[in-house]
Amino acid sequence: MEQKWALADPTMGIIFVAASFAFFYFVGWYSQRAAKSSTDYWTAGRSIGSLANGLGMASSYMSLATFLGVTALILKLKVPFVYMWIQFSLSIPLITLWYGTPLRRMGAFTPAHFVRERYGLRTSYIVASFMILIMLMYALGQMIGVAKVFEMLFGINYNVALICGGALIVGYVTIGGMYGTSYNAAFQMVLMGVAFIIPLGAIMKAMGGSGWYFPPLLYADMVPAMLERVPDFFDMKYGFKWYFALIPCFTIGAMGLPHLGMRIYTAKNLKSARVAMIWFTFFCGITFSATYTMGFSGVFFQATSGTPIAPTDLDKITLILNSVYNPPWVLALVIAGAIAAGLSTISANLMAIGALIAQDIISTFKPDLEENKTKIVNYSAMAGAGLISILVALNPPTFLVVSILWAFGLAGVTVAPLVILGVWWKQANRYGAMAAALIAGGTYILVSPYVAPNLTIAGGLPAKLGMSGALLCVPLSFLLMTVVSMVTNRIPALVDKLPHEADKKLVDGIHGWTVYNEQRYNSTAAGVIVSAVSLFFVIWALMPGGW
Amino acid sequence: MNKAYKKEIWYTLGFTVLLLMSGHLGLLFVAFPALQGHMIFGFPSQYIIPVIMGWLGLMVIVTIQTVLTNRLDDEIEKMDGVVDEI
Numbered sequence: 001m002e003q004k005w006a007l008a009d010p011t012m013g014i015i016f017v018a019a020s021f022a023f024f025y026f027v028g029w030y031s032q033r034a035a036k037s038s039t040d041y042w043t044a045g046r047s048i049g050s051l052a053n054g055l056g057m058a059s060s061y062m063s064l065a066t067f068l069g070v071t072a073l074i075l076k077l078k079v080p081f082v083y084m085w086i087q088f089s090l091s092i093p094l095i096t097l098w099y100g101t102p103l104r105r106m107g108a109f110t111p112a113h114f115v116r117e118r119y120g121l122r123t124s125y126i127v128a129s130f131m132i133l134i135m136l137m138y139a140l141g142q143m144i145g146v147a148k149v150f151e152m153l154f155g156i157n158y159n160v161a162l163i164c165g166g167a168l169i170v171g172y173v174t175i176g177g178m179y180g181t182s183y184n185a186a187f188q189m190v191l192m193g194v195a196f197i198i199p200l201g202a203i204m205k206a207m208g209g210s211g212w213y214f215p216p217l218l219y220a221d222m223v224p225a226m227l228e229r230v231p232d233f234f235d236m237k238y239g240f241k242w243y244f245a246l247i248p249c250f251t252i253g254a255m256g257l258p259h260l261g262m263r264i265y266t267a268k269n270l271k272s273a274r275v276a277m278i279w280f281t282f283f284c285g286i287t288f289s290a291t292y293t294m295g296f297s298g299v300f301f302q303a304t305s306g307t308p309i310a311p312t313d314l315d316k317i318t319l320i321l322n323s324v325y326n327p328p329w330v331l332a333l334v335i336a337g338a339i340a341a342g343l344s345t346i347s348a349n350l351m352a353i354g355a356l357i358a359q360d361i362i363s364t365f366k367p368d369l370e371e372n373k374t375k376i377v378n379y380s381a382m383a384g385a386g387l388i389s390i391l392v393a394l395n396p397p398t399f400l401v402v403s404i405l406w407a408f409g410l411a412g413v414t415v416a417p418l419v420i421l422g423v424w425w426k427q428a429n430r431y432g433a434m435a436a437a438l439i440a441g442g443t444y445i446l447v448s449p450y451v452a453p454n455l456t457i458a459g460g461l462p463a464k465l466g467m468s469g470a471l472l473c474v475p476l477s478f479l480l481m482t483v484v485s486m487v488t489n490r491i492p493a494l495v496d497k498l499p500h501e502a503d504k505k506l507v508d509g510i511h512g513w514t515v516y517n518e519q520r521y522n523s524t525a526a527g528v529i530v531s532a533v534s535l536f537f538v539i540w541a542l543m544p545g546g547w
Numbered sequence: 548m549n550k551a552y553k554k555e556i557w558y559t560l561g562f563t564v565l566l567l568m569s570g571h572l573g574l575l576f577v578a579f580p581a582l583q584g585h586m587i588f589g590f591p592s593q594y595i596i597p598v599i600m601g602w603l604g605l606m607v608i609v610t611i612q613t614v615l616t617n618r619l620d621d622e623i624e625k626m627d628g629v630v631d632e633i
Contacts, residue, residue, distance in 0.1 A: 079593065079594055080573075082594065082597065082598065083571075083573035083597060086570055086573075086597055086598065086601030086602075087570040087571055087601070089570060089601060089602070089605055090566050090567070090569075090570040090605070093562075093566055093605070093608075093609050093612065094563065094566055097559055097562055097563065097566075097612065097616070098559065098563075101616075216602075217598075217599075220588055220589025220590055221589065223589055223590055223591075234590075234591040234593065234594050236573070236576060236577060236583065236593060238577075239577070240574070240577050240578060243571070243573050243574050243577050244574060246571065246573075247567065247571060251567070251570065251571075270617075270620060271617050271620070274612070274613040274616060274617055275613060277609055277612075277613065278606065278609050278610055278613055281602070281605050281606045281609050282606055285601070285602030285603070285605065285606065286602070288601075288602070289598060289602055292598065424559075511555065511623070512620060512623045512624065513623065517552075520552055
């Protein structure tokens with residue numbers, strides 16, 4: 001008989017969580033003392049060292065799902081899930097390579113800041129609106145998750161848990177700004193790593209695994225027993241299109257997430273930003289690999305112990321395994337780690353929403369605000385972003401609580417192509433950018449099962465996660481951007497309305513060239529190639545089958 | 548067009564290909580099913596190779612990327628304004 005899992009004694013958990021919050025507030029208060037201007041508040045004075053930045057980058061990516069949620073996905077998807085997760089480690093290296101360092105050189109606060117300089121105010125409002133929507137969806141999932149953990153831990157009503165937990169989170173993020181968020185995120189990553197990997201080693205040892213001293217990779221001796229009980233665990237059950245769609249949806253999608261790019265802008269210098277990405281790949285890799293081991297152990301536990309887990313508890317496997325194999329204080333540490341994972345993501349999301357509101361919207365209406373008034377705007381934008389997240393999480397509209405993975409695709413369609421082409425191709429212009437964001441973005445929303453279920457490109461999971469939509473709309477966005485830009489650049493009446501020379505000089509400047517050269521980043525052939533390749537993928541995405 | 552500019556373009560394209568390959572090795576196993584099912588380090592090949600390449604392989608690529616692109620920055624600084632047709 002399946003029994004619903006419940007936390008036996010929450011006392012230790014409450015102590016660990018309370019202590020970690022006290023620490024986050026102290027770090028937030030202590031580090032914000034260095035913030036003297038808006039640049040300090042939103043980019044930590046561009047002073048974060050490579051190790052702290054690498055930890056912070058990884059931490060922003062480790063969401064509550066690392067502890068609660070992905071284990072359920074592993075049970076459902078098995079090996080394809082691992083493929084889906086592995087590629088998330090590409091985000092920061094690709095962002096750094098394609099636009100992170102140029103935007104850091106430009107002195108950007110957010111990617112929307114670059115869009116404003118490159119394509120003008122109207123386009124930046126559209127992009128900033130999409131970014132705020134994406135960040136809100138992202139933060140909402142984490143806020144709801146943290147509230148549910150608080151509900152379980154304190155035995156209180158969900159709404160009370162959400163308001164109290166949410167207020168605590170918004171408080172420390174608002175006080176700390178990017179300084180506090182960065183140093184807290186670094187600490188949260190360490191806490192997550194310790195709380196996830198060391199207890200996992202103890203679980204593996206108790207299960208009889210001989211590689212318990214390095215859980216991320218050493219569990220091969222458990223594989224034969226797993227194959228005997230769950231023969232399809234390592235099967236690849238989807239078609240080529242499913243695996244290929246991971247690229248536009250999640251790899252390019254992650255390149256459009258503003259809170260990841262913003263981490264690069266906090267770096268001391270470009271070299272430090274690049275070293276940070278080595279640390280990022282290390283910390284991300286070790287935690288992700290341990291996540292697969294945890295999922296493997298969950299399936300192994302269910303298959304070998306004969307203990308059935310209720311379907312509603314599948315996302316709590318990490319907690320269940322720790323409650324079965326480890327003492328209560330270890331379970332308490334794991335809960336503190338799970339909350340730290342949620343907080344690190346929410347704080348990065350809130351920083352992005354706050355910066356978008358303060359720097360990309362309010363400051364464009366009131367560009368000459370005095371410094372003390374700017375400070376009030378900064379704090380208000382942060383606190384307001386948090387308040388909105390809490391209020392929306394109280395009774396979230398259905399369209400906002402769709403899978404966060406779907407929001408990755410939206411970022412890949414509406415943000416990434418504009419920034420990538422804007423940095424690397426002088427011929428990209430605001431007409432192309434607006435057409436790409438509005439038409440491709442609108443199409444992505446339209447072909448999702450949440451708006452028009454009959455219009456989806458592929459049914460089931462690929463449509464729900466945004467994979468089929470992104471396979472069509474990411475190349476569509478690149479296609480529109482290149483074709484519309486090339487056509488409008490040849491219509492004198494339209495070109496006259498563009499600050500073309502300034503745009504082109506900006507492109508040279510952010511790559512580090514102080515002496516302008518017309519030929520650099522200005523190839524028409526490159527535009528034609530991108531259009532042709534994009535058209536091919538649009539047609540391929542529309543062809544039935546292959547999933 | 549000077550050397551540093553050409554190098555910047557080639558590094559960006561080259562590292563993109565390498566990064567995508569390290570993070571999307573699953574595609575190889577779907578495209579060539581005969582590669583699946585071989586046991587490597589005690590795990591099925593289609594599982595452990597993408598896991599290792601997506602972590603340790605990626606770290607190696609990113610380290611090389613860091614060294615080369617940092618050097619390139621210095622080169623761009625030096626070559627700024629130099630138009631050496633090649």
